[in-house]
Amino acid sequence: MNSLRTLDRFDLRILTILAEHGRISWRDLAARIGLSLTPTLRRVRRLESEGYVLGYSARLAEDQLGATISVYVSVTLAVQTEEAIRLFEREIVKAPEVMSCFLMTGGADYMLRVVAPDLAGYQAFLMNSLTRIPGVAHIQSSFALRPVIQRPAPPLG
Numbered sequence: 001m002n003s004l005r006t007l008d009r010f011d012l013r014i015l016t017i018l019a020e021h022g023r024i025s026w027r028d029l030a031a032r033i034g035l036s037l038t039p040t041l042r043r044v045r046r047l048e049s050e051g052y053v054l055g056y057s058a059r060l061a062e063d064q065l066g067a068t069i070s071v072y073v074s075v076t077l078a079v080q081t082e083e084a085i086r087l088f089e090r091e092i093v094k095a096p097e098v099m100s101c102f103l104m105t106g107g108a109d110y111m112l113r114v115v116a117p118d119l120a121g122y123q124a125f126l127m128n129s130l131t132r133i134p135g136v137a138h139i140q141s142s143f144a145l146r147p148v149i150q151r152p153a154p155p156l157g
Contacts, residue, residue: 007052010035012157014043015052019153022056059152067115069143070099071122074108075130076138084135085109095129097121108140 007015013033017024024032030040047053062070077084085103088110092101100113116122122141130139 007157009157011043011047011052014040014047015153016156018044018053018056022058062115066117068118069116069122070147071114071116072142072144073112073114073130074104074138074140074142075110075112075136076107077109077135078137079135080109088133088135091133092130095125097125097129108138 010033014029017029017032026037026041026044029044030037033040035043044053062068075088077088089101089103092098092110092112095114097114097116098112099115102111103109104111114122114125116125126139126141130136
């Protein structure tokens, strides 16, 4: 894993700008960081090849696309064996409603963020997907009222 100590102020500025404006032109990026085009492109390619930039994507308006509710779901497995964990992870990736899934420490084994068009849609996800995964022992749902902050990147330098 790379360390932030290997990144200079130009690299950090590039990452900050790309996280917020992934479609910025290379010329505009170079102007904003104060370098010419060639060194800027060289730095971007290096940051990509070293794994600092994993890819580029658009942030979509989930509610505009019919996903009007967002639910955080804690999932506890009956047993925490390697086989049970592998089975759960293999099955949960098949559910398109699951936007993210994290293996956790603490009271629950997994934390999911699930989107659905409405309560009936979420109930369908529970009944047709989540509760059918073998080994799921406990499910706790928390409904998000509204996002307060959603950052595109962790703090940089």
